[in-house]
Amino acid sequence: MTIIIEQPQFGIGVVEENKNLYNEQELVLDGGFVVPHINTFGNNFRDYDAESERQEGVENFYRMNHVHQTYDFVKRMREEYGKLDKVEMSIWECCELLNEVIDESDPDLDEPQIEHLLQTAEAIRKDYPNEDWLHLTALVHDLGKVLNLPGFGELPQWAVVGDTYPVGCAFDKSIVHHKYFKENPDYSNPAYNSKFGVYSEGCGLDNVLMSWGHDDYMYLVAKENNTTLPSAGLFVIRYHSFYALHRSGAYEYLLNDEDKENLKWLKIFNKYDLYSKSKVRVNVEQVKPYYLSLIEKYFPAKLRW
Secondary structure (H helix, E strand, C coil): CEECCCCCCCCHHHHHHCHHHHHHCEEECCCCCEEECECCCCCECCCCCCCCCCHHHHHHHHHHHHHHCCHHHHHHHHHHHCCCCCCEECHHHHHHHHHHCCCCCCCCCCCCHHHHHHHHHHHHHHHCCCCHHHHHHHHHCCHHHHHHCHHHCCCCHHHCCCCCCECCCCCCCCCCCHHHHHHCHHHHCCCCCCCCCCCCCCCCHHHCCECCCHHHHHHHHHHHCCCCCCHHHHHHHHHCCCHHHHCCCCCHHHCCHHHHHHHHHHHHHHHHHHHCCCCCCEEHHHHHHHHHHHHHHHCCCCEEC
16 A cells, blocks of 8 residues: 655746745754645645635634533543553554544644554654654554544544643643633633643643543553653654644743743644644555564554554
């Protein structure tokens, strides 16, 4: 199986005549991996205001997400899904299951998720060949999206995907579609709507409840199944959708020293997670043995989900 996403073709003369525009629309990642600044819909990545066939649906998604993600809801979800009693399966089996999931919160992509996983992993592998834990982290980072499938409770998309953020303290204005938080019960609850809320400065993100979704679920799966991924790998899995932190610098007052070190890897990872969503060719059967060897190195053969 080969995954192909068409690249725009530029003649030499066209590139020279439009050099400034061409440069503005490309990003060179570490190691020379070149990608455009435009997504598969022709808009800038993470442009939530762009007029497109997906824009309205994405905004409706975030309204539901912001209204229902409360401190009490997250506690219930973590207690329920922390039991890991849904199914036993391997990492690769879960990768194949993800073919059935489309992320309604994503303004950049409407393709099967396994394509995105391999695009991200292969882009990182090219630029960081010696960090095999990061290659595997890229492969597994979105596997928690199986929460959307019937065997995992068929949770609504607003409880599975989208940007994540702390609950139990004030919702930062940098969070996409922040206006909808006004309908969240915690928004007007004095126990939860101050800067620190139920937390304290420098308490560390391990002590912070994040909005529930695939990030936190996959973190629980990896941790409770005794993965040997390093701390930075678990940090990437758990907070890769925490854009308010790693893109806007919000909530930094909650970080401890270990979080600050791991955040460096998260910022590296995020470039690939975002900008590898297009313009990549991946031969799944060719790369599969490599990733199976990493799975064997860092995970048990079967995991509880």
